[in-house]
Amino acid sequence: MVVGATGGELRFLDPAVIARIGSIELKARTIVEGFLAGLHRSPFKGFSVEFAEYRQYLLGDDLSTIDWKVYARSDRHYVKKFEEETNVDCHVLLDVSGSMGYGSTGGTKAEYASYLAAALAYLMNRQRDAVGFMAFDDDIVTHLAASARPGHLRSVLLELDQVKLGSRSNVAKPLHQLADALVKRGIVVLLSDLLDEPEQVIRGLRHLRFRGADVVVFQLLDHDELTFPFERVTRFRDLETADEVLAAPLEIRDHYLREINTLVSRYERELRLVGVDYHLVDTSKPLDFALMSYLSTRSRHQ
Amino acid sequence: MFGVSFLVPAFLVGLAAAAIPIVLHLLKRETAVRRAFAAVFLIKRTPVEQAARRRLREWILLALRVTALVLLALAFARPYLVDTTAQFGGVTVVALDRSFSMSSAGQFARARELAREAVNAAPAGDAVAVVAFDETATVVVQPSAGRPAALTAIEGVSAGAGATRYRVGLSRAAEVIGTRAGRIVIVTDLQRSGWGAEGQGVVPDRIPVTAVTVGSPAGNLAVTAVSGGPSGPRATILNGGDGSRLAQLTLLVDGVEVDRASVTVPAGVSAEVDFPVVLPRRGEASVVVEDDAGYPADNARYLLLAPPEPLEVAVVTAAGDAAAEAFFLHQALQVADAQGRLAIEPVAASRLAARLAEPGAAPAVVLVLTSRGLDRRGVAALDEFARAGGGVLLVAGPDLEPIMLGGLGGVGQPAPAAGDAAADRQLVPAGGRHPIFQALGERVGNLAQVRYARTRAIEPTDETRVLAWFSDGAAALVEQDLDSGRLLVFGSDLDDAWNDFPRHPMFVPFVHEMLRYLGGDRRARRELLVGDGPAARVEETGFMTLADGVSVAVNVNRAESDPTRMSVAQFDAAVAQARGAMAVSTSDAEGEQERDQGYWRYGLGLMALAFAAESLLGSRMG
Known part of the structure; x- marks a missing residue:
């Protein structure tokens, strides 16, 4: 299912608008602030990074965590739980393979993915989660380990700003590498067009799930890739392999759409079975849905 | 290759x-x-x-x-394959003259010897072919690398009774060479008469012609003509030698010697000898001259004795009474009728169709004086008669309606149109060479004495020939070929109505010659020359019976009896003159070669296949 923004207040989540904003940091902030500004009706209202809950003191708790004001009023010992205790490691995996360089509506899938990654990183950082970043094509191009340090977000955003498109994609490889490296359960967000061998991709994601990670997959596809609107006889050149195919789009459109729908359906079906949040994103649509999906997963992780 | x-x-x-x-x-x-x-x-x-x-x-x-x-x-x-190897090596064609002027004692043996020498002298890489020719040319040996076949074939060639035609021989040799390189060696006696104006063969510029000359006999006596006459037969003897010779002549009738005569004939001229013998009306006569040194074929001349058959002429008038309706013309025809030269048959115009439809009894000539009573059937019958070989004389006098003539189904093509004129004018022959005027001899000038008061305007067409004009420029006598037949249209009257022609002495012979000319081809020929023949070529002299049962005498071409020679330079000049239109001949040879191979058909077939495959593949590609 493809979901997009509907409210006029979300215009700052429009990728075309975002593309015109200067730095990646500013873009991320704009996206998140715009997103949060529209959350007044959101079920995530009240989610706080400063205070979570009170609980009764138990033997062994740090005495410094006892809220003495509550004790003065109620004569009972309660321990104040802060948000730092609920922080998780969030890993943003960005596909920078050649196929992500396609874009028909002003920006490429890679640009859209980088905006989304930046926004997610910004949002994670705002929630005091540790943010990790990995860019990959057929190998890992950039990897920043998850960290909640104040300056880490800037590093992530800097990397995002400097990421270049690579060659062929091999989504499964970084997934396996990350799963092997996970030392703590966390959230893994995969941003990719997943135009790869589904079997391998799903196996990699299953590996992550096996290691206890909550996985959110955003399959980013261009509007052209979803609708195949071409009409004239076209010689299609593969962005990754440079293979060429001469085809009459009007004649092959139905077959192509069946193929892409089959691919999407397979990802959706099989990933759901392994507990992965799968979301198909039309890169011509605003980014709010992607952020919403992340927060939904984040809430389940509590 | x-x-x-x-x-x-x-x-x-x-x-x-x-x-x-x-x-x-x-x-x-x-x-x-x-x-x-x-x-x-x-x-x-x-x-x-x-x-x-x-x-x-x-x-x-x-x-x-x-x-x-x-x-x-x-x-x-139109592609065709040519033998490039042969082109490289070339072809030597030895053309051997086999006319009877090569038949004197030892002459042809010498010719064979020279031909063999020419074969052996051919360049080593050349193919050699042998062509024998007189009035026709035969390829005795096709081009081949080996010499024995050519040498053997030369032994098989002998002199015949035909006449020399250099163009024929050279043209055939050039055809054998075709588009290849080659040369022609012609072995001949260089007889001058061999370069007649007739013949269409020519030699391309690129093919050299070398003449190898065979000597001529010291002299030749020939009987060049024999005619029967009331006082006995007359023979014409030609002395082709350098000095006077005594000619001993023998007259044979049906193979039996009847008379002998002798005459001294000066060098290079002819003499006539009369035999005081009354010949039978029918039989085979021949005159033989004794001549051991010259050509044997012209030592005898043959004459078929047979009474002349009258020329049947149907005179078409309105009522069929020529004596009354065309008095002067009838009188003129009666003269010949009485002599047995013409058989006059008056026919009413209305009966013409029926008359011409009678089987086996068609006249030789139809003389039409009127169109009155001539219906469409009659016109159609006249048209059919003419095209089948008959002769028609239309007299465009007062009784012949121009409109009627215009519808004569083609016979009346040069029909008189409206526009009668009334003025004194004369008849002037267009040329004295036409048989009608030639037969009149010196008397033809007398035709100018006739005064024509009225004439019909005849419009000549591309298919007609004007034989005579009136002095005012109008056509007077027009001739047109109609398939096998012939049509004459006279542009005035022949019965003293529009002119005073019937009262002139030229009237009777002029009318007779017109009719004789029209009917000439219809009468059976009594003499053929070697090389002629209605169906097959006649090869030998003597007497023979044709396929239709008609007997004829066969004689040699008298021109061949003249041994006058050319020099090699003159011969070469004549060859150079004959090279003009060779492109046509070469094209013919190439065209024949191309037609034989017919590769264009395969080309078109393959093209059709290619298009079919293209359509199939194109439709599959969409």
């Missing part, structure tokens, strides 16, 4: 058309949009051809289209 040549190379310009599909192909290639795309592997899964495969098919399509157009151009250019 063979090379390819073209009969109509101009059509090779059509090869440029092969560029059309190439240009279209390139333009079409540019129309395909190039687009980078991420999900190409999904497109590849569709049942559409991949680019490489489609490109291959496109190239095959292009190749088929180009091939088809190239084949079309080549087919129209």
